[in-house]
Amino acid sequence: MVSHFHNYTLPLNTATLITFHDAAQKDLGLRICQVMISTAASASRNGPTVEELATFFIFQHEISKAVESILVADILAPLPEKILLEGDGYTLVGTRRDWWFGATINARWGKEPLVPTDSKWRFLFEVRKTSPKTMAGERISEK
Numbered sequence: 001m002v003s004h005f006h007n008y009t010l011p012l013n014t015a016t017l018i019t020f021h022d023a024a025q026k027d028l029g030l031r032i033c034q035v036m037i038s039t040a041a042s043a044s045r046n047g048p049t050v051e052e053l054a055t056f057f058i059f060q061h062e063i064s065k066a067v068e069s070i071l072v073a074d075i076l077a078p079l080p081e082k083i084l085l086e087g088d089g090y091t092l093v094g095t096r097r098d099w100w101f102g103a104t105i106n107a108r109w110g111k112e113p114l115v116p117t118d119s120k121w122r123f124l125f126e127v128r129k130t131s132p133k134t135m136a137g138e139r140i141s142e143k
Contacts, residue, residue: 009060030109033071034120055127093124
């Protein structure tokens with residue numbers, strides 16, 4: 001199941017609603033889900049750092065696709081409440097929570113109702129100083 005919006009990217013520090021149209025092919029109906037990607041700095045009420053913004057900009061398409069895949073998988077079968085994704089230079093920690101507000105939404109795609117998911121997701125985006133490949137190489141060379 002893939003969203004029809006292939007060229008979008010998710011923003012930082014903004015709650016976003018994503019629709020999944022292909023869910024209807026799995027008899028799940030048209031779905032809508034809330035997601036947010038926050039930076040570590042913004043979690044402490046500061047804006048994102050220059051390093052966070054630059055790293056997110058470089059990997060925003062990869063991150064958006066990874067998050068979308070998690071949301072789709074969670075629609076098909078509930079995932080664990082926490083998920084860790086390690087990218088090349090960043091880490092995403094996803095947390096799933098009940099989305100009570102979703103039940104109050106009356107959203108439609110044309111005349112078709114969008115069914116809210118039971119869960120919403122929040123991902124904490126953190127810049128990692130070294131990539132997993134580099135860290136693995138350091139561990140190997142230390143032996």
